[in-house]
Amino acid sequence: MDVSDLPKKNAIPEKVIDLIVSDTLRKNGVNLDDVKGKLSTEQKQLLKELVEELTMQVDQFVDQPTSHKKDAK
Template sequence: MSKQQNKPGAIPNKLVDLFVSDILQKNGISKQAIKGKITAEKKQAIMELVEDLSKQVDAFVNKNTASK
C-alpha cells in the first residue's frame, strides 16, 4: 500500500476512481472510447495533478484539524 492509503484522512484511491468515473460518465466518455488514446505524457501529467491535489487536500485537512 502507498503512504497515502495508510495515512488517516487521505483520500482513498477507490474514491478518486469513483469521482473520475462519474465525471467521465456525465460527459458521455467511456473507458473504451479513450483507451489507447491517452499518451504516456498525459497519463503522467494526470498522475502528478492527482498527487498535487491530494497533498493540498491533506494540508488543508491537517491545518483545519490543528486549529481546532
C-alpha cells in the first residue's frame, strides 16, 4: 500500500511531519545532508514501511468512536 492511497481527511500535513523530524534530528546533532547519501536501499525501504504502518495506526486511532478515546486515558 502506498501512502498516497491513504485517505487524506485526517492526514497530518507533510510540513508538520517535516518540521518535527528535522527538529528532532537537529536536536540530536544529525546533519541531514550527511545522512541522506548514506542510507542503503534496504534502510530507505524499511523507513518507508515504518511510516506507512504508523500512518495506518494513526488513521485507525482517529477513526475510533469518541468513547474509546476517553476510556484509553
